[in-house]
Amino acid sequence: MTVVAWHKEMGVAMDSQATRADIAIPCTKWMMHGEYLLAGAGSADTVSMVFKLIEEEREVFPFEDATIAVFRFATKDKPFEATEFKSGKFPDNLSFTVNSPFNAIGAGTPYAMAAFNLQKTPIEAVRLANKLSTSCGGEIVAFDQYGERVVC
DSSP: OOEEEEETTTEEEEOOEEEETTEEEEOOOEEEETTEEEEEEEOHHHHHHHHHHHHTTOOBOOOSSEEEEEEEOOOSSSOOEEEEEOSBSTTTTOOOOOOSSEEEEETTHHHHHHHHHTTOOHHHHHHHHHHHOTTOOSOOEEEOTTSOEEOO
16 A cells, blocks of 8 residues: 645655555555656555556556556646546546545545645655555655655
8 A cells, every 4th residue: 555645736745665464565656657647556566567558558457456646747838637547548538637626545545635634735744644554654756736856
């Protein structure tokens, strides 16, 4: 499991840990693909498989043990956008809608959402999840809403 937290005016942050049988395993569950940032939560094996299929431009069949969030960074003409990728050929069938100013996926979601409700940033939301959830941890990776890497 993991946590990915985003705010439409502040960008996105995620941890870098998978947990298997209560053992923390460092891992990378995000990738850039063209103009998109993809970040996964749930099964590290499924996230890796989905990322590989996307890189190979192959069909991705529906999966249930992971969630893939897709982000399109803001430009001077477009806002930061987020959606979820479920299946198909990437990036077909993506529908970007922002119904709330912030959101999160993964085991750390309750902690990240609490942090957002206290006016915290995505980095602070992931830090809180890392501190309070045994399923979250490791290095924090973050990007501002324009796609610039943020030092954590």
